[in-house]
Amino acid sequence: MRGDDRNAQSEAMKRRYYTGRKVEKAISIEELRRMAEKRLPAFAFEFIEGGAEDEVSLAWNRDAFTALRFLPQTLIDTSDRHTKVTLFGREQPSPLVIAPSGHNNIYRRDGDMMLARAATAAGIPMALSTLSNTRLERLPKETGGRFWMQLYQFKDKALTLDVVRRADEAGYEALVLTSDSYVYGLREWDRRHFKRPGVLTLRSKLDALCHPRWLFDALVPHGVPKLENVIEFFPPEARDTRTATTFIPTLFVSDVTWESVDELRKLWPRKLLIKGILSVEDARRAANHGCDGVILSNHGARHLDSVISPMDILPDVATTVGDRLTIVIDSGFRRGSDVVKAMALGANAVMVGRAPLWGLAAGGEAGVAHALKLLQEETHRVLGQIGCPSFDKLGPQFVKRETASVGVRA
Numbered sequence: 001m002r003g004d005d006r007n008a009q010s011e012a013m014k015r016r017y018y019t020g021r022k023v024e025k026a027i028s029i030e031e032l033r034r035m036a037e038k039r040l041p042a043f044a045f046e047f048i049e050g051g052a053e054d055e056v057s058l059a060w061n062r063d064a065f066t067a068l069r070f071l072p073q074t075l076i077d078t079s080d081r082h083t084k085v086t087l088f089g090r091e092q093p094s095p096l097v098i099a100p101s102g103h104n105n106i107y108r109r110d111g112d113m114m115l116a117r118a119a120t121a122a123g124i125p126m127a128l129s130t131l132s133n134t135r136l137e138r139l140p141k142e143t144g145g146r147f148w149m150q151l152y153q154f155k156d157k158a159l160t161l162d163v164v165r166r167a168d169e170a171g172y173e174a175l176v177l178t179s180d181s182y183v184y185g186l187r188e189w190d191r192r193h194f195k196r197p198g199v200l201t202l203r204s205k206l207d208a209l210c211h212p213r214w215l216f217d218a219l220v221p222h223g224v225p226k227l228e229n230v231i232e233f234f235p236p237e238a239r240d241t242r243t244a245t246t247f248i249p250t251l252f253v254s255d256v257t258w259e260s261v262d263e264l265r266k267l268w269p270r271k272l273l274i275k276g277i278l279s280v281e282d283a284r285r286a287a288n289h290g291c292d293g294v295i296l297s298n299h300g301a302r303h304l305d306s307v308i309s310p311m312d313i314l315p316d317v318a319t320t321v322g323d324r325l326t327i328v329i330d331s332g333f334r335r336g337s338d339v340v341k342a343m344a345l346g347a348n349a350v351m352v353g354r355a356p357l358w359g360l361a362a363g364g365e366a367g368v369a370h371a372l373k374l375l376q377e378e379t380h381r382v383l384g385q386i387g388c389p390s391f392d393k394l395g396p397q398f399v400k401r402e403t404a405s406v407g408v409r410a
C-alpha cells in the first residue's frame, strides 16, 4: 500500500472511533482519549495531553516502543498464563501502578477518589500527588487499598515534613520523591489557555461554558478544586485557586539534592523510591543512598524536551542495579504490548499516567477501571501471542531493538 493510501485509510479509521458516553464500549486507550477530548474543555484536556516545548520527547516516548519488535517463541503451552507480579512483597494481578498526577478533580468531581477506588478494585497501588485535590488520609481510609505518596520537596520544609508524617501515619506503602521538576517545564499548549496564571482567556472561558456536562460535575457549585493536601501551608491570600496557581511555582526550589534523599531515608520507615531517574549512574546512586526503588521517568515528557525515553536506558539500569532495586518505569505506556516490552527488558512494574486520566475524564471511576482492564487484557493476550506463560519466564530474548528510538520519526 502506498504511503498516501495508508494515510487516507488511517484517517478513515480515526473517524470510526467510538466517542459516545459508554466507556465500556471503548476498545483501546486511544478511544478513551478521544472520549475525554470530547467531554473536557480544551484547557483541561490539554493539561493532561501536553508535553514540553516542541513535544519531541512526547513523540519519542511512543517511538521507543515502536523501535522494539517481538521475537515470539512458538508451540508453547500458555493456556494457564497470567500477568501476576510480586511488588514489594505483595502479589498483584498486573504490574500496573497508577502514576501520581496533580489537580485530578478538575476532570471529575472527586477524581482522586475515583482513581483510588478503581486502583483498589484492580488490586494495584496508586501514587497520590502532593498536589492532589484530596487529603491523603481519605484514600486508604475509604478504600482499604495500597497507596504510595508522591513528594515534591518545597521551600517550606514544614510542608514537606507534614506530608511525610501524615503519609506515614496513614500507612502509605511507599514514599516517592519526584526529582525531575524543580525547574518547571514550559507547556505551550497549556500556557495559551491562560491570560496569566490561573486566569483563562475569554476564548477558553467560552469553551468551558460549551461543556455543561463537565462544568456542572467538576466546578459547580464548589468552584475550582483546591490543593487540599497542602493548602493550609499557603498564606491566606494565596488559598484562592486563582492566586494559588501563581503561588505554587514559588514553592519549588532547585536545591533538592542527594542529601535530601538521606534526610528522607532517616525519616521514612517504609519503601522509598526516586522518580525521574534517567541514567545508570543516578540509579546506582539511589541504591547507594538506601532507596528501595527507582522510577525511570521523564515525567511523561512534560518538563524537559529532547530528553531520552526511559525505555532507552531500562536494559542498562536493569543489568546494573536490578538485583538491588525495584525498577518501575513510566512515560508513554498506552498498550499491553508496551508493558510486556518493559517487563522483558527488566522492569518490575509499570506506572501509567495519562491512560487512567483519559479514562477518568471519559467515564469517572468506571472509565479508570476500563482503562486498567484494557491494559491488563492486552498484556495477557500479548504474553500468549509471544509464547510466554508468565512474567517470570519473560526476558530480553523476547524483544529486538530495530533502531534506537531517537530518530525513528525522521
Ligand SMILES: Cc1cc2nc3c(=O)[nH]c(=O)nc-3n(C[C@H](O)[C@H](O)[C@H](O)COP(=O)(O)O)c2cc1C
Binding pocket: 047, 048, 049, 061, 099, 100, 101, 102, 129, 130, 131, 150, 178, 275, 297, 298, 299, 300, 301, 302, 330, 331, 332, 333, 351, 352, 353, 354, 355, 357
Ligand atoms: C496531568 C498530569 C499531572 C501530573 N502531575 C504529576 C505530579 O503531581 N507529580 C509527579 O511526580 N508526576 C506528575 N505527572 C507525571 C506522571 O506521574 C507520570 O510520570 C507521567 O504521566 C507518565 O507518562 P504517561 O502520562 O505517558 O503515562 C503528571 C502527569 C500528568 C499527565
